[in-house]
Amino acid sequence: MKLVVIVGPTSTGKTSLAIKLCKRFSARGGGEIVSADSRQIYKFMDAGTGKLPLSKGSKIKKGDGYWIIDGVYVHLYDVVEPDRKFSVARFKDAATKEIESMWRRGKVPFLVGGTGFYLAAVLGETEFPRVPPDWKLRKELEKLSTGELFEKLKKLDPKRAKTIDPKNPRRLIRAIEVVLNAPSGPVPLADLSVADTLKIGLTADRETLYRRADRWAEAIVNDGLLDEVQDLINRGYKNTPPMKGIIYQAAVGHLDGKISQEEMLERIKFDLHGYIRRQLTWFKRDKEIRWFDVSEPKFGEKVEKMVESYLESNSVKTVNQ
């Protein structure tokens, strides 16, 4: 079974390229997209998460847990309310089901996104201890200092304590949680066995990436971001985790009168730059990714050719003949 994966830092046009490809291969049943993005799963967060296409002419139909953009299904948008807990494991489960459903229906799945951790989870490149989050315990442990947490972990699991970052409270808490709740029995998770995947990476030189992100930041600030954030506040989501992330936190700060609009925009740009760097650091390790420079004129056609020959190779070919 085939799976096309499109990754890359923010603002490189992954989704819009994927939409084109989905339509392009309609002879093969067409494609559908699974979004691998830790923020696009939230309802009501559209402008600030890049769900809204930059090209104004796009036709959008919103469903429960998916959008249809220009006739192409984009799954795993709008999955939960911003005050609901979410996790990689839930994502892996949901994404796997979507991809398997596409295979059954004769569609080509495109897994598209910038959240490296989510992508790795779906592709089976990382395993989780099957211990679900224990939010009550986490809240308790949050009262302790990192030093105390580290000591606690050392007593509970000296081996794990040796490999963990002793200054990272979140990792320490998770490690303790795993030890304390370990024998709770395995939670079955859907697992994807992909015969072969094609990994496409979209990138550009640093300056171009920053400039594109800056341009996108300006566009959303000028067009609806603040209304969206005000709406989220009105709905009571002001203090939820996704509102504490980049872009939204800056926008809330501005609406609270703490920073000017100019300061907000600058903050958003800098946060995006840092995010881009972290994404590149993550993806750099994956040697399977075939990189394309989006600032090169015909990169789209090159990607298309590569995807085409990938889809034509072995099994899928018979579908077409």
Next chain:
RNA sequence: GCUGAGGUAGCAAAGUUGGUCAAUGCACCGCUCUGAAAAAGCGGCCAUGUCGGUUCGAUUCCGACCCUCAGCA
């Protein structure tokens, strides 16, 4: 022109009663990642306006100069 305040990294901003000085935040660069990942962390880079003087030693004290800001004229 006079008076006052001040010149510390790309920017903002500490401290040094003179002792290998030089905090911190932002930017920038590198990295970690096993159920919060746009999260949570770790590391790196870059500085005392100029020229003299005092001193064993000056970023700190003194002088001149240059520049900036505020007020006066």
